[in-house]
Amino acid sequence: MKSWAWLVVLMVLASPAWGVTVVHESVLHRREIAIAKKLRCTVCQAESLAVSQAGIARDMRKLIRQKLRAGETPAQIRAYFVKRYGDYILLKPPFDPLGAILWIWPFALAAAFGGVAIAVMRRRSRAPMPATAPELGPEDEARIEALTRQE
Amino acid sequence: MLSDVSLNLIELGHFAAYLAFFVAIVQALAPLAARVFKSPGLRTISINAAPVLFLLTTVGALTIVYSLLTNNFSVLYVASNSNTHLPVFYKVAALWGGHRGSLYLWVWILTAYTAAVGLHGRSRYPDRLAVIMAVQGALIAGFYGLVLFLSDPFTRLFPIPPQGQNMNPLLQDPGMVIHPPMLYMGYVGFSIPFAFAMTALLTNWRSELWIGHTRRWALFAWGFLTAGIIFGAWWSYYVLGWGGYWGWDPVENASFMPWLMGTALIHSISVQERRRMLHTWNIFLIITTFALSLLGTFLVRSGVLASVHTFSAAPGQGIYLLTFMVIVLTLAFGLFLIKGGYQQAEESFISPLSRESMFIWNNVIFTIACACVLLGTLYPLFLQAATGARISVGPPYFDLVMVPIFLVMLAVMAIGPLVSWRKANLPKLRGRLVVPGLLGLALAVLVAALWAPVYWTAPVAVGLVGFVAATIVANVGRAVIARRHQHHEGPWQAFTNTVLGNRRHYGGMIVHMGILVIAIGLVGSGLFKASKLVMMAPGDVLQLAHERVRFDGTRKVRGPDYNAVEGRLTVLNNGAKLRPEQRVFFGSPMKVERPSVNSTLLRDVYVDIGDHQGGKWEIHLFINPLVNFIWMGGGIVIAGLAFSLSDYARRRRRVAVGAEAAASHL
Known part of the structure; x- marks a missing residue:
């Protein structure tokens, strides 16, 4: 029992130190950037939290890191920010009634344009061709000969 | 005074x-x-x-x-x-x-x-x-x-x-000095094809009389637009200090949309020249490209989107520009609908598998790409205006949607130039695709194996780049061999004569090569970059992806119109000195981070210096692989374009000499 208590004390004492070790920090940083990349800096124009130099972006990055340290998953952290700032903070719009068109659009376009292109090429290629050109006469051959010599 | x-x-x-x-x-x-x-x-x-x-x-x-x-x-x-x-x-x-x-x-x-x-x-x-x-x-x-x-x-x-x-302060950089004029030369340049198309519609001008001129003006404008976009990326990379060069910012999109349609246009126009078809589609493309140039100007200049580009604009200007745009486009499209019938294609498709059909696919893909960027850029604005709901469409969305489209573009780029006009010879085509295809596949497997847990786009993109490059090389090789047989020339002479003899085609191939080089740069810097943000005291060493960087301390420096703190860092692997600055310009409360970059062919070591706290400074280190490929690729694209256009000057000289000779005979 006593040894258990010691272990708990040791763990509590050591836990901030884990955060400082280089490996741990770099992994945390990578995760933090991965999350920050998908969130918008709320005071900037079209910049993500990952790249913004604004003060609030720094603070929000710090918050992400704290939450990561506390063991929250990226999904939980994203949910936290969405709850506070709304969908506006997500740089990748969700597939919901408002954002759905953005995700359907590329496929709809591909179907529409691709379909039209195929239809046009099929129809046009079936259309009657102009009559075949008449055979070349000796006169034409002489002209071609003269032209090639000029080259 | x-x-x-x-x-x-x-x-x-x-x-x-x-x-x-x-x-x-x-x-x-x-x-x-x-x-x-x-x-x-x-x-x-x-x-x-x-x-x-x-x-x-x-x-x-x-x-x-x-x-x-x-x-x-x-x-x-x-x-x-x-x-x-x-x-x-x-x-x-x-x-x-x-x-x-x-x-x-x-x-x-x-x-x-x-x-x-x-x-x-x-x-x-x-x-x-x-x-x-x-x-x-x-x-x-x-x-x-x-x-x-x-x-x-x-x-x-x-x-x-x-x-x-x-x-x-952000605009005080040589990159920014070049970027706007280049971009405007591109935007505005597309007004010339527009004026040609309007004139053709108004006066029933026969298409073969104007389409060649239009093509050259469009290529000219396209070159400047390309250069403008590349310079913009360059400026963003070396000045803004966020370690990247393209952020799918609405203003960047505003310049990218006319580029996409312009690219469709310069391909589609050559179908009209060669095969006398797609007349109405080309006019539509010309109008759309210019419309997107106007839209770009409107988006940037009206203050609808606020960003570093928009400065401050009064709302009246936005309304004016919008009205102007609506009038111009209504007139243009109205004219197109009424009089477009005169500009009818004279020929039609013979086979769904031909060079012209490949150009159609090129157009389809570029149009889809443009429409996707358009919706992603404008939808949040519309939604907010219509319902008040605010959503964001940013880099994660565009990356997800656009990267697959870019990959399809690469695939079409590989196959397109191999397919013959009118009707492809299928066995021959298959034969020409086998070796490059296998080569691309091998490259893709190699990349997937060497950088094992890697996002799927990297091996696919590299494989496709290899595929395209191999088809281009094989294409040139076949032409050179044919010429050697015909003219009994040495290999080098045959090569130069082949390439110089058809500048238009090989210029285009050089442009394609440039795009491939850019693609490699995008893959490398997009998927293999690393970054670290740490507090460092003088003497500390930071390691990131085989690069070790030492922080030596800071120094105060004074520029012509700013005071700055200069960080002094050394890249230990090659001894290069890095001098990032944090500048405070006179009459501006804004602190501006100016990054410092040590660039080699394969990687950039890129560093920013931020605030300090208790003797330590915030250092943001990025290792960006292959960024130089993007700038080099841009140079190759422009060189290829210039080479392609030089054909025109050469032909004109020849015509002039011919005319003189004819005159002297008389």
Whole structure:
């Protein structure tokens, strides 16, 4: 029992130190950037939290890191920010009634344009061709000969 | 103190600009007047107005530059975009460093293009030149209206302030000095194909008489737009300090959309030249490309999107630009619907598998790409206007949607140039695709194996790049071998003769190679970058992806119009010194981080310095692989384009010599 208590004390004492070790920090940083990349800096124009130099972006990055340290998953952290700032903070719009068109659009376009292109090429290629050109006469051959010599 | 004359020289420019506005209106109306009054002589007014307009606008521009150089703060534009500390270089560039001046630059470039077409057309298409000039004149008048009545760069200020405000610190960089003129040369350049198309519709101009000229003007504009976009990325990378070069910012998208449609256009136009088809589609593309150029200007200049590019704009300008755009496009598309029937294709597809059908696929993909960027850029604006709901569409969305589209583009790029015109010979085509295809596959497997847990786009993209490169090399190789057999030349001679003999085609292939080099750069820097943000004390060493960087301390430095803290770092692997700065410009509370980059062919070590806290400084280190490939690829694209266009100059010389020879025979 006593040894258990010691272990708990040791763990509590050591836990901030884990955060400082280089490996741990770099992994945390990578995760933090991965999350920050998908969130918008709320005071900037079209910049993500990952790249913004604004003060609030720094603070929000710090918050992400704290939450990561506390063991929250990226999904939980994203949910936290969405709850506070709304969908506006997500740089990748969700597939919901408002954002759905953005995700359907590329496929709809591909179907529409691709379909039209195929239809046009099929129809046009079936259309009657102009009559075949008449055979070349000796006169034409002489002209071609003269032209090639000029080259 | 300035003398009275130089203080008020700006009024000469103002007068010239007003005069130009009226000349532009006359230019636009002269052919109409010639028709109404049945006196064809009036048409020449239109043509002769072009150089006059250019001259007047140049006078206006020069007086603004003169006011900037002489610190004439009685001019509002000078007082708000320049001050006495600003280096001369940036004083000149301040002409387009602010909102009003940059609109003036737009008009100036438009008049320059108009004058150039005026000269170009005198001997080549004199019968339609007046109408082309009239269309250009209408555009010039429209933009002059905006410049003179809503965003006048000649406005005076009284009392005269002793000192001006500074130019936006972020814009004080050589990259930014080049970027706007290049981009505008591109945007505005697409007005020329537009004017040709309008003239063709208005006057029933037979397509083979104008499409060749249009193609060259479109290529010219496309080259500048490409260069402008690359310079913009370059500026973003070396100045903004976020370690990247492209962020799917709405303003970047605004320049990318006309680029995508312009790319579709320059491909599709050659189908019309070669196969006499797609006439109406090409006119549609020409109008759309120019429409997107206008839209880009509207998005950037109206203040609808706020960003570093938009400066500050009054709402009236946005409404003006929007109205102007709607009028121009309604007229253009209306004309297209009414008169487009005359511009009918003369031939049609023979087979769904042919070079022309590959060009169709190119067009389909580029149009889809453009429409996706368009929706992603505008949808949040519409949604907010319509429902008040705010959503964001940012890089994660665009990466997800656009990267697959880019990959399909690469695939079409590989196959397209191998397919013969009219009807492809399927076995032959298959034979030509096998080896490059296997090579690409091998490369993809190699990349997937070497960098094991890697996102799927990396091996696919590299594989496709290898595939395309192999098809291009094989294509050139086959042509060289054929030539050697035919002309009994040495390999080198055969190569140069082949390539020089068909500059248009091989120029295009060089452009494709440049795109491949850019693609490699995008894959490398997009998927293999690493970054770290740490607090460092002098003497600390930071390691990231095989690179070790030592922080040696800081130093205070003073620039011409700013104070800065300079971080001193050493890349230990090659001893390179890095000097990132944090600048505070006079008259601006903003702190600007200026990164420092040590660049080699394969990787950039990129570092920013931030705030300090208890003897430690915030250091943001990025390792960006292969970024140089993007800039090199851009250079190759432009070189290839120039090579392709040089064909035209050569042919003209030959025609001229031929004509002379013929004349001397007589």
